[in-house]
Amino acid sequence: MAKPTEVTNRIRALRFAAGEITQGELAERVGVTRQTINAIELGKYSPSLEVAFRIAQALGRPLEAVFEYSDGPSSKG
Amino acid sequence: MAFQEKSSIVMTAILAVVYGVYFTVVGQRMSGAPVDEIVYQPLLIVAVVPLVILAAASHIVLALTNLKEANDHDERDRWISLRGERVGGYVLAVGVFAGLVLAMAEAPYFFVAHALLAGWVLAELSSGGTRILLYRRGV
Known part of the structure; x- marks a missing residue:
């Protein structure tokens, strides 16, 4: 699940x-x-795009300096 | 622990206890009398009273001991709530379908009523359990 x-x-x-x-x-x-921030840090929750942007802004960094998406070995097509 | 998580744990536990007692008592009555003669209606109505009192009292205590967080309902809370509702919806559908089949088969009202009630209780327990699981393990 x-x-x-x-x-x-x-x-x-x-x-x-x-x-x-x-x-x-x-x-x-x-x-x-606070618990949501903790969950995000631990990879237990993926924030919405808006919240991701707000986190990046609060940290004074661009989005991709904060979040990374790894396209793993399971690529479709 | 997020406020909504605490709230979910408390409500799920209260529902489990109150309806656990109700179904146990009614189950015992089933072994004593034919189903048509079991007077369950007052018991069912009366069960709502401790349910409401326990729910209200526990949430007052929760709010008082978590004053800052009591109104918190952020996107993660909403998302987990939606996931819980979806699971509960499936379970409720099964209960309703069971009630429908029993009604069509003209089974005693007792069974129709309790199929529907069990469906609802199990749906609430499922959605609560799902929420607790999602808060603990993450999504």
Whole structure:
């Protein structure tokens, strides 16, 4: 049932790099719960595009510096 | 733990307990009397009372002990809720179908009523269980 997301992120590292922003502070800036930020960091939840952009903006980085999508060996067609 | 996750755990547990007791009591009555004579209606109605009281009391306590987060309902909460509702919907459909078949076969009202009730209870337990699983294990 729980398909792991293929979207990975560097949120945790970037939080520390950007002045040690806590999960709670990031959550507040982005408009989600702290638990959701935690779930995203752990790869347990893939945020919507809007939330992904807001996270990147809150960290002061472009989207692809924060999130990465790996097209694994299972490519269709 | 997210507020909505705590809320899901509490509500699912309350439903399981209240209707677990109800079905146990009614099940016991089934061995004593023919189904047409079992007076289950007052029991069913009365079961709603502890359900409402427990649900309200537990959520007041939850809100008071989680003041900051009590109104939180972000996209992950909504998404998990939708997934839970979808699972619950399938289970409910099975219950309704069972009730329909029993009604068409002119089975005693007792069985029709309890097929529908069981369908609803199992649907709520399934959607709650799905939500809890998704919060814990992730999506």
